[in-house]
Amino acid sequence: MDGDQVGASIRIQGLSKVFTEGNRSVNALADFSLEVRNGEFICLLGPSGCGKTTVLRIVAGLESKSAGSVVVKGREVVSAGSNRGMVFQEFALFPWRTVRRNIEFGLDMSQVPLQKRQEISSKLIDLVGLRGFEDAHPRQLSGGMRQRVGIARALANDPAVLLMDEPFGSLDAQTRNLMQRELLRIWEATKKTILFVTHSVDEAVFLADRIVIMTARPGKVREIIDVGLPRPRDRTSREFISVRGKVLLELDEEFEKARAKEMAQRAPARAASAQ
Amino acid sequence: MNAWFNGLDKAFIKALRRNWFNLLLSGISFGAFLTIWWLVSAWFHGDWPFGFRDWVDTAEYIPYPWVVIQAFLDSFSHRDPFSELYMGDHIYASMKRITLGFALAFVAAVPLGLLMGRSRKSEAIANPEVELFRPIPPLAWVPIFTIALGFIWGPIVMVFMGIFFPLLFSVRLGAKSVDPLLIDAARTLGANKIQIFTKVVLPSTVPYLMTGVKVGLGIGWMCIVAAEMLGAVGGGVGWYIWGTAQVGRYDLMYAGMATIGLLSILTTGVAGLLEQRLFKWMGTK
Numbered sequence: 001m002d003g004d005q006v007g008a009s010i011r012i013q014g015l016s017k018v019f020t021e022g023n024r025s026v027n028a029l030a031d032f033s034l035e036v037r038n039g040e041f042i043c044l045l046g047p048s049g050c051g052k053t054t055v056l057r058i059v060a061g062l063e064s065k066s067a068g069s070v071v072v073k074g075r076e077v078v079s080a081g082s083n084r085g086m087v088f089q090e091f092a093l094f095p096w097r098t099v100r101r102n103i104e105f106g107l108d109m110s111q112v113p114l115q116k117r118q119e120i121s122s123k124l125i126d127l128v129g130l131r132g133f134e135d136a137h138p139r140q141l142s143g144g145m146r147q148r149v150g151i152a153r154a155l156a157n158d159p160a161v162l163l164m165d166e167p168f169g170s171l172d173a174q175t176r177n178l179m180q181r182e183l184l185r186i187w188e189a190t191k192k193t194i195l196f197v198t199h200s201v202d203e204a205v206f207l208a209d210r211i212v213i214m215t216a217r218p219g220k221v222r223e224i225i226d227v228g229l230p231r232p233r234d235r236t237s238r239e240f241i242s243v244r245g246k247v248l249l250e251l252d253e254e255f256e257k258a259r260a261k262e263m264a265q266r267a268p269a270r271a272a273s274a275q
Numbered sequence: 276m277n278a279w280f281n282g283l284d285k286a287f288i289k290a291l292r293r294n295w296f297n298l299l300l301s302g303i304s305f306g307a308f309l310t311i312w313w314l315v316s317a318w319f320h321g322d323w324p325f326g327f328r329d330w331v332d333t334a335e336y337i338p339y340p341w342v343v344i345q346a347f348l349d350s351f352s353h354r355d356p357f358s359e360l361y362m363g364d365h366i367y368a369s370m371k372r373i374t375l376g377f378a379l380a381f382v383a384a385v386p387l388g389l390l391m392g393r394s395r396k397s398e399a400i401a402n403p404e405v406e407l408f409r410p411i412p413p414l415a416w417v418p419i420f421t422i423a424l425g426f427i428w429g430p431i432v433m434v435f436m437g438i439f440f441p442l443l444f445s446v447r448l449g450a451k452s453v454d455p456l457l458i459d460a461a462r463t464l465g466a467n468k469i470q471i472f473t474k475v476v477l478p479s480t481v482p483y484l485m486t487g488v489k490v491g492l493g494i495g496w497m498c499i500v501a502a503e504m505l506g507a508v509g510g511g512v513g514w515y516i517w518g519t520a521q522v523g524r525y526d527l528m529y530a531g532m533a534t535i536g537l538l539s540i541l542t543t544g545v546a547g548l549l550e551q552r553l554f555k556w557m558g559t560k
Contacts, residue, residue, distance in 0.1 A: 062459050082465030092460040096478045096557035106464035108474070137558035157465060 009193035010036040015068035030218035043204035046214030085154030089166040093138040106157040124152040144175040216258030347530035357518040376434025384442040392450020430502035437498035438491035449483025485550040496539040
């Protein structure tokens with residue numbers, strides 16, 4: 001359909017990112033490669049500071065890359081664009097716009113005519129379950145509802161992929177579980193490709209088709225785990241717990257490595273201060 | 276009594292009930308102020324049991340509260356003793372100056388503040404001049420502005436100088452404080468640079484802008500006495516204060532000062548109302 005025979009939605013090859021601050025430079029990503037199929041739900045998991053969010057921001061076009069290539073739907077990513085929707089942990093809603101007007105933001109940018117715009121936003125309001133709250137402002141909504149707006153807003157431009165940066169990280173446990181189920185429903189309805197960053201193993205196993213476990217900094221792919229459990233998934237089932245255990249084991253190893261590295265880095269400083 | 280009036284009545288009583296204690300505090304505070312004024316004045320007049328009789332000569336410097344209130348009320352119906360104008364004329368002239376000075380400052384400070392807040396380069400270009408001129412008190416400009424620009428434009432430019440900097444700094448701070456996440460969000464939604472500016476930066480700056488407007492208006496009124504010090508075509512409250520002091524009518528002078536206070540409360544109140552409307556319309560408060 002889009003000239004991509006293998007059906008790859010996102011193809012990341014040899015992606016590197018070096019952050020320089022003054023004369024110090026940090027290797028955030030080194031040789032990160034990943035291929036995401038059309039309509040696939042991928043979770044990026046790794047110890048904190050491993051560059052999960054950096055991968056997402058580079059795919060979104062919000063951050064430049066130091067080396068490598070990122071191709072979305074057959075086109076190299078050079079800047080931010082409306083074929084990749086992004087959902088933020090802190091929601092990032094426009095406080096002066098109502099729910100409907102927040103969702104319509106992307107359509108405003110491309111000057112979609114009023115009638116078409118309202119048609120799309122009404123559909124999305126129904127999809128994310130915000131009927132009745134169209135004219136509310138973000139500050140009047142709960143965290144879960146705000147993120148519903150965030151998801152609908154990202155979907156308004158009908159992007160090929162949805163990039164989600166710990167979208168439920170600031171929600172309480174109950175709301176989080178509800179939003180995970182809601183997201184799966186929306187995903188099944190829209191058939192979008194989703195790249196989802198999280199640090200919750202439970203969340204990754206519940207949501208993903210495949211879980212990409214990243215190494216400690218500089219981040220690259222350590223292992224890709226096929227979850228392979230039918231949906232809806234039961235968190236208490238033996239299979240779920242077994243996959244969860246496997247992922248945790250991998251992650252713990254990386255966490256230990258990251259910790260050892262940090263200790264080694266701090267050691268000279270500690271020795272100096274002890275004198 | 277119709278329903279609309281009834282509703283208004285209820286809303287008023289409700290507001291009164293909610294705020295009665297604070298209103299009471301404000302009332303007590305103002306009453307205390309008047310009392311202290313009266314006592315000090317009585318002392319200067321030698322009417323106070325512990326007052327010094329020799330100070331009777333200076334009694335006119337601090338007239339009794341009711342004398343000033345009477346002078347204030349009379350100033351609207353009686354021509355002043357030095358320029359033969361009514362208080363209404365002076366208020367009109369000063370209001371015109373504040374409005375024009377404010378409009379000029381707004382037109383200049385808002386775009387410059389936005390530019391300086393969003394672009395490091397333009398900030399580097401504008402900073403030396405801004406930092407050089409900012410600490411100069413508006414009063415320092417009085418002689419040269421009056422000579423060079425005359426009695427019509429001189430005072431207006433003085434007011435402009437007073438309002439320009441606080442407004443500039445508020446708007447710049449606002450433009451700098453835009454949540455970078457909102458800009459990221461706008462970019463992923465397909466906004467270009469111009470759209471980010473008009474749809475994200477501008478609305479984010481509004482609360483800061485309104486603070487700048489309120490502060491600026493207050494400073495504008497502070498400048499009006501200096502602005503009209505040497506003379507002003509068509510009168511002016513600042514000039515009224517200078518004139519009445521020169522002919523020794525201190526009761527009128529205080530009435531002029533009270534007028535500035537009241538006018539400042541009025542303009543700040545209007546700006547506050549506008550701010551509330553704006554926030555309500557934007558849904559941010």
